[in-house]
Amino acid sequence: MGKPKAPKSPDPKETAAAQTATNVTTALANAQLGNVDQYGPDGSVTYSTNGYTTFTDPTSGATYNIPRYVQTTKLSGSQQAIKDQSDAANLNLSQIANKQSAFLEDYLSKPVDLTSANVDKYIDTHFMDDFNRDQDQQLSSLRSRLINSGIQEGSDAWTKAMNNFQSQRANAYDNLYGSQRNNAVSQILAERNQPLNEISGLISGTQVGVPTFGAPTNQPQLPTVDYAGLVQSDYQNKMAAYQAQQQQRQGLLGGLFGLGAAGIMASDRRVKKDIERVGEAEGHKLYSFRYKSENDNAPKHVGVMAQEVAKTRPDAVVRGPDGVLMVKYGTLFGAKKAA
Numbered sequence: 001m002g003k004p005k006a007p008k009s010p011d012p013k014e015t016a017a018a019q020t021a022t023n024v025t026t027a028l029a030n031a032q033l034g035n036v037d038q039y040g041p042d043g044s045v046t047y048s049t050n051g052y053t054t055f056t057d058p059t060s061g062a063t064y065n066i067p068r069y070v071q072t073t074k075l076s077g078s079q080q081a082i083k084d085q086s087d088a089a090n091l092n093l094s095q096i097a098n099k100q101s102a103f104l105e106d107y108l109s110k111p112v113d114l115t116s117a118n119v120d121k122y123i124d125t126h127f128m129d130d131f132n133r134d135q136d137q138q139l140s141s142l143r144s145r146l147i148n149s150g151i152q153e154g155s156d157a158w159t160k161a162m163n164n165f166q167s168q169r170a171n172a173y174d175n176l177y178g179s180q181r182n183n184a185v186s187q188i189l190a191e192r193n194q195p196l197n198e199i200s201g202l203i204s205g206t207q208v209g210v211p212t213f214g215a216p217t218n219q220p221q222l223p224t225v226d227y228a229g230l231v232q233s234d235y236q237n238k239m240a241a242y243q244a245q246q247q248q249r250q251g252l253l254g255g256l257f258g259l260g261a262a263g264i265m266a267s268d269r270r271v272k273k274d275i276e277r278v279g280e281a282e283g284h285k286l287y288s289f290r291y292k293s294e295n296d297n298a299p300k301h302v303g304v305m306a307q308e309v310a311k312t313r314p315d316a317v318v319r320g321p322d323g324v325l326m327v328k329y330g331t332l333f334g335a336k337k338a339a
Contacts, residue, residue: 050069266320
């Protein structure tokens, strides 16, 4: 088991640059998916590119060319003909409205006259003819009734009837001015606003119309990849694995240092296999290994090589009856050799 190496922490600038590149790529792909040409009986909407906009990432300095899209709306032949006619009519109405509006400066500078005299004049002009016509009919009817009743013109009965009629006519005349005053005021204001309403109607009828088409449906959208999150997650996983290896290694070394004075192990390189350098302890190289007498799947041991220890601490090395060198770990790690 080699000495584990801590994973390299992610570079913030590299991660940010990669995240920006991912976002730009996703945005461009979504634009391509979303700009769907549409064709129908009334016309079409198509998309094309018209050059590019350069974008430089301030973090990485990387430059991206972002396409500029153009949306083109085209009407069918019949719809275009209708639009041309409608445009011509609207243009005529707009020109008329422009000519009509020329008099507004003088027209609006004159205040509306709602004085009693002007209101009475309006009533006389617009309502008096009907009033007089009705009164004349009533007078003619009264004269016919009197004659048919045998009442002679100039008699007292005749004079009295005529006086009563004149009195009723005077009351009706007064009532006419009272009842029609509000109506007259409304009519004066309506006539005042009529030119304004006409011009407003002409203008409102010449609004520019923009053809519309239904938005594309069921268009897929690519989600933005959380590249930075993936990098951080990978780093955390590697760090966790490194910490687990460290704990395992510390456990092995802890067991090695825990050997007592009687801890003597066969440490001769000649009886070992699968040897791998794993570290160092108090100036002595440590190796993982299996004994040649063990199965290849057996757990590895950790220890020193007797031949190396003999060069610096011969007091910690002994030779067994079979000639195999062994190391007294309690002596090797328990106390330094006296000078």
